[in-house]
Amino acid sequence: MLLLHLVQAILLKNAVSPLTKISAIARAICTADGISLQISPSSAFGMVMAVLRINSSCFEDFRCDASVEGVDSLDLSVLNSILFVTNDRDSIIVTAYFDDDKTLIYFNFLDNTGFKLDCVPVALGIRTIEYKVPHPASTPDILGIKEPEYEYEVIVGIPSERFRRVLRHLRLYEEYTVDVSVTDGRVVTFSSGSEHLDLTKENGCIFWGTEENDWVHFRIFLHGMNSFIEASENSALVWMFKSPDSPAMLNCPIGPLGNIKYYFSQDDY
Secondary structure, eight states, X not given: OEEEEESOHHHHHHHHGGGGGTOSEEEEEEETTEEEEEEOOOGGGOEEEEEEEEEGGGSSEEEEOTTOOEEEEEEHHHHHHHHHTOOTTEEEEEXXXXXXXXXXXXXXXXXXXXXXXXXXXXXXXXXXXXXXXXXXXXXXXXXXXXXXXXXOSEEEEEEHHXXXXXXXXXXXXXXXXXXXXXXXXXXEEEXXXXXXXXXXXXXXXXXXXXXXXOOXXXXXXXXXXXXXXXXXXXXSEEEEEXXXXXXXXXXXXETTTEEEEXXXXXXXX
């Protein structure tokens, strides 16, 4: 059984909605530390993975049985539709029950005084009836990402409003690849085709981990632009992370709830 109580239900709505722009299905993983929604977008998005990570400390109440790992085929469109009607006055209690052939999840919406507004049962069928939830310690990494293990050497913070302006501007040129170059404390350059846009510390950017005159490169793909823009609206800064042996990562905090992390393959760059 899984149970969670979130005082600000709208935070969950804001966190789930950007994921629907790049995938219809997610893998939900539940541990004592919190919940992750992992998705593997199509190759057109240029990502190896996207993750919504919500820490258990964000919930008023959170319980996850040791025998429960999660759901392999969570329909994000169903979840998004359920959360769509919530507002900033609602809190939400979610309970999930797991058996051999289905997962049953109940969404209970309450206002701030505790008056129950709605209770919606949603049956989510497991793709394989015989699927046996493995112990978390021996769970295979089906998407090829061991997300908590990465350490990054270079971190760049970009004001989210400027980040959105840059993406919208570059999208006008109908180029779907954006190369990002960074120097320590000097400039972050967004390049797409023949167009180049620079942001500096004076524009509110934050730089960590690069050496003077040592260029660091990221590559992101604008097929996922709608998801990036919507996710970035929840925080003042978006963050880019890079290390030689790790996939580049774009991190969009979702207020106090958690983070949406987009991982990009760098094999060809």
